[in-house]
Amino acid sequence: MSETPTLDLPWGPAADGLDRPYWEGLAEGELRLQHCGHCGAWIWGPQWICATCHTFDPGWETVEAAGTVYSWARSHYPFITELADRVPYVTVLVELPGAGNRRVLGLLVDDVPENVRIGDQVVGHIELDPGATWPLLRWRRADTEGARA
Numbered sequence: 001m002s003e004t005p006t007l008d009l010p011w012g013p014a015a016d017g018l019d020r021p022y023w024e025g026l027a028e029g030e031l032r033l034q035h036c037g038h039c040g041a042w043i044w045g046p047q048w049i050c051a052t053c054h055t056f057d058p059g060w061e062t063v064e065a066a067g068t069v070y071s072w073a074r075s076h077y078p079f080i081t082e083l084a085d086r087v088p089y090v091t092v093l094v095e096l097p098g099a100g101n102r103r104v105l106g107l108l109v110d111d112v113p114e115n116v117r118i119g120d121q122v123v124g125h126i127e128l129d130p131g132a133t134w135p136l137l138r139w140r141r142a143d144t145e146g147a148r149a
Contacts, residue, residue, distance in 0.1 A: 012134040042100035065124025
């Protein structure tokens with residue numbers, strides 16, 4: 001049995017390792033964001049210090065991958081070649097109530113992306129593309145069949 005070759009895809013941990021806990025969380029089936037143990041601020045994107053209280057090395061916590069579409073955009077151009085077979089695709093900015101309303105980006109991958117609306121409830125699922133080393137967080141509307149897959 002032959003293995004699928006690993007592709008050099010443009011996502012995964014940064015060379016400085018700052019966001020590695022995020023990617024490791026996805027690989028373990030969890031969404032992890034930084035959370036300051038000193039002041040309680042949620043942080044996204046990853047930072048070396050908390051912007052609120054300036055404590056160094058904020059921790060990482062698992063959060064529920066469920067939220068509300070805060071904004072969205074439909075792309076008709078594949079900004080990276082790995083998305084060429086998905087155009088047009090919808091990118092959503094999702095507000096996470098379980099993480100102090102921090103907002104994270106991802107692709108909306110349900111069956112009717114043309115009907116996306118601000119305020120839609122979405123749930124995240126983690127998807128490992130064939131040949132990829134690191135999975136990605138993708139979003140489906142909460143009322144879409146299989147949304148919690």
